[in-house]
Amino acid sequence: MTARIRATFEDAGARGWLHAVSLEHPDQSVALDPDVVVPIASVYKLPLLAAFCHLVDAQELNPREQVTLAPEDRIPGPTGLSILQDPVTMSLRDLAVSMMTVSDNAAADALLNRVGVDRLAQLLQSFGLEHTRVRRGAAGNLSELRRRTGASDVDAAFAVLADNDQTDPVGVYDAAGMSASSARDMTTLLASLWSGRLLSEEQTAFAQKVMQQQVFSQRVASGFPYDGVRVAGKTGTFGALRHEVGVVVMPGGDAYAVAVFTHAARGDYRLPRVDAAIGEAARLAIDQLR
Amino acid sequence: MLTERYLQIFVTLADEQHFGDAARVIGITQPPLSQGLRRLEAMVGAKLFERGPGRVELTPAGVALLPYARRALGAIDEFHHAAVAQDPDGLEIRLGLAPEVPASLGAAVAAACGRAVRGSRVTAISAPTSSLVGQVSTGRLAMAVVLHPAVLDGLQAGPVTLLQSWALVPTSLHPDDGQPLSLRKLDGLPVAVRPRAEAPAARDLFLDTLGLHRPGGGTVVVTDDRAALAMAAAGQAIVVTPDDSLQAAGVGRHRLVDDPLPVRLRLVWPQPRTPNALPPEVMAQLAQALAAP
Numbered sequence: 001m002t003a004r005i006r007a008t009f010e011d012a013g014a015r016g017w018l019h020a021v022s023l024e025h026p027d028q029s030v031a032l033d034p035d036v037v038v039p040i041a042s043v044y045k046l047p048l049l050a051a052f053c054h055l056v057d058a059q060e061l062n063p064r065e066q067v068t069l070a071p072e073d074r075i076p077g078p079t080g081l082s083i084l085q086d087p088v089t090m091s092l093r094d095l096a097v098s099m100m101t102v103s104d105n106a107a108a109d110a111l112l113n114r115v116g117v118d119r120l121a122q123l124l125q126s127f128g129l130e131h132t133r134v135r136r137g138a139a140g141n142l143s144e145l146r147r148r149t150g151a152s153d154v155d156a157a158f159a160v161l162a163d164n165d166q167t168d169p170v171g172v173y174d175a176a177g178m179s180a181s182s183a184r185d186m187t188t189l190l191a192s193l194w195s196g197r198l199l200s201e202e203q204t205a206f207a208q209k210v211m212q213q214q215v216f217s218q219r220v221a222s223g224f225p226y227d228g229v230r231v232a233g234k235t236g237t238f239g240a241l242r243h244e245v246g247v248v249v250m251p252g253g254d255a256y257a258v259a260v261f262t263h264a265a266r267g268d269y270r271l272p273r274v275d276a277a278i279g280e281a282a283r284l285a286i287d288q289l290r
Numbered sequence: 291m292l293t294e295r296y297l298q299i300f301v302t303l304a305d306e307q308h309f310g311d312a313a314r315v316i317g318i319t320q321p322p323l324s325q326g327l328r329r330l331e332a333m334v335g336a337k338l339f340e341r342g343p344g345r346v347e348l349t350p351a352g353v354a355l356l357p358y359a360r361r362a363l364g365a366i367d368e369f370h371h372a373a374v375a376q377d378p379d380g381l382e383i384r385l386g387l388a389p390e391v392p393a394s395l396g397a398a399v400a401a402a403c404g405r406a407v408r409g410s411r412v413t414a415i416s417a418p419t420s421s422l423v424g425q426v427s428t429g430r431l432a433m434a435v436v437l438h439p440a441v442l443d444g445l446q447a448g449p450v451t452l453l454q455s456w457a458l459v460p461t462s463l464h465p466d467d468g469q470p471l472s473l474r475k476l477d478g479l480p481v482a483v484r485p486r487a488e489a490p491a492a493r494d495l496f497l498d499t500l501g502l503h504r505p506g507g508g509t510v511v512v513t514d515d516r517a518a519l520a521m522a523a524a525g526q527a528i529v530v531t532p533d534d535s536l537q538a539a540g541v542g543r544h545r546l547v548d549d550p551l552p553v554r555l556r557l558v559w560p561q562p563r564t565p566n567a568l569p570p571e572v573m574a575q576l577a578q579a580l581a582a583p
Contacts, residue, residue, distance in 0.1 A: 009441075010420070010441065010490065011487070011490050012490065013439065013440075013441060013490045013491025013492075013494055014441060014491075015441045015443050033310070035310060035320075036310045036311075037308065037310070125343060130343035131343070164438070164439055164450075164495060164554065165450060165452055165552070165554065166449075166450055167447070167448075167449050167450050167556075263441075264439075264491070265438075265439035265440050265441045265442070265491035265492075266439045266491050266494070266495055267439070268495075273494065
């Protein structure tokens with residue numbers, strides 16, 4: 001099976017990493033280099049969500065607390081608060097909704113500031129995630145990208161990564177400097193989120209719901225073109241990196257956690273073949289587990 | 291018995307601080323790496339690394355022994371090089387060339403190999419990019435010139451070299467006037483392309499760019515340049531190639547306006563410390579030979 005999954009990635013022109021596990025039978029899994037630590041891009045918002053919900057359960061954070069974010073305090077991004085022009089006041093839990101459903105960088109950055117990088121690291125450790133590190137949020141990643149590409153702004157920096165005629169600057173995809181995790185760590189987190197062991201009933205329901213409300217369907221969900229299949233996921237995209245981790249629930253109720261990370265050979269912003277390969281690989285893995 | 295492999299595991303793990311990465315650099319899988327480390331630690335009588343969550347760190351014993359391991363490994367390397375010098379046949383450098391590499395450019399890289407490592411024997415093979423990348427990863431080839439973009443998991447790679455392309459157009463479609471042609475106008479015949487599986491990412495980039503600039507006209511799959519040129523001579527296809535030497539009666543040679551379909555090449559080679567890997571400075575020199583032959 002891993003040979004077929006590997007061939008799917010190869011055919012799409014990408015390197016892939018995958019881990020899929022049955023939530024009912026955790027001993028059954030499909031794996032392709034599941035313990036390699038990969039930069040996870042916006043997938044970091046999932047562990048951040050789990051930590052936020054945990055702090056709400058512990059009454060260390062009030063989910064209804066209002067935060068006002070001025071445009072100049074918000075970091076760039078393609079969606080959500082990042083693209084608005086005026087000050088916005090929102091509750092912490094609504095920031096979490098925007099962060100998960102449309103991968104809002106500005107909302108995630110504000111939430112990360114309230115959770116705190118150190119407190120987040122401790123929580124991830126307590127969740128048993130040995131390979132997962134969240135660093136500095138998107139703001140840090142973007143300034144690091146500008147430094148490494150020598151570009152004046154974020155758009156120019158991404159244009160360097162998208163150019164197929166030049167070599168990627170050293171270290172832009174280096175797991176050491178960025179938020180990173182392994183495919184197995186992400187399915188471990190998803191499995192504990194879905195089991196109800198990690199969070200209260202209320203927070204478990206909240207976390208699952210915002211993942212089901214994610215608007216992007218071109219990756220994992222594209223592998224399951226059947227209305228009866230529900231997908232709750234979180235994508236991550238950074239240059240040539242395209243990822244999604246999530247839980248796929250079959251019509252009968254059987255649920256599977258799957259984490260797919262890819263690094264494409266081409267730099268182009270739009271690579272639908274790689275998005276589709278993520279769905280194809282997830283489906284191949286889950287079919288094997290059914 | 292203390293072997294070269296144990297020293298390699300010790301030094302590489304200290305450099306990479308990651309079991310998976312270290313295994314990949316050495317070209318083995320993780321279980322033999324972990325086993326090798328355990329045996330070395332048993333031999334030394336001390337733990338060399340702390341295996342913490344997500345990280346691998348040297349213990350004080352590891353820090354103390356690392357310089358000795360580096361020195362021993364260096365001495366073994368020198369021994370290998372000295373041994374090669376004694377071999378009447380010299381060091382064999384196996385070079386791979388993708389079929390898209392123009393013959394004269396492949397020859398220039400091979401000649402540079404011979405000059406860079408004195409007394410070496412250069413063997414060249416020709417194979418598709420996807421096959422060459424695999425052969426370089428396993429150390430069967432010392433280096434290869436491959437199409438870019440390609441998935442290069444863990445390989446070292448030089449800069450991207452762009453080669454301007456020619457369109458070889460049957461004179462039945464356009465007179466052999468040497469004028470640059472717009473790709474959009476060349477939709478009277480299919481463009482010959484090699485099989486996609488040979489290099490999926492580079493081929494998709496070619497096809498996507500072709501589709502953007504030239505919505506009609508289609509493509510036809512050919513096995514190699516010989517077949518492509520034959521199709522062009524028969525008035526059946528247009529050939530896009532960087533190769534100056536490809537020519538035939540009844541086929542005109544034209545530049546493409548704005549050169550939308552350059553051939554992108556890269557020299558790739560294994561990580562240092564892979565068996566048979568050449569020194570990094572030699573590889574940098576050879577990457578230069580591809581960039582400016």
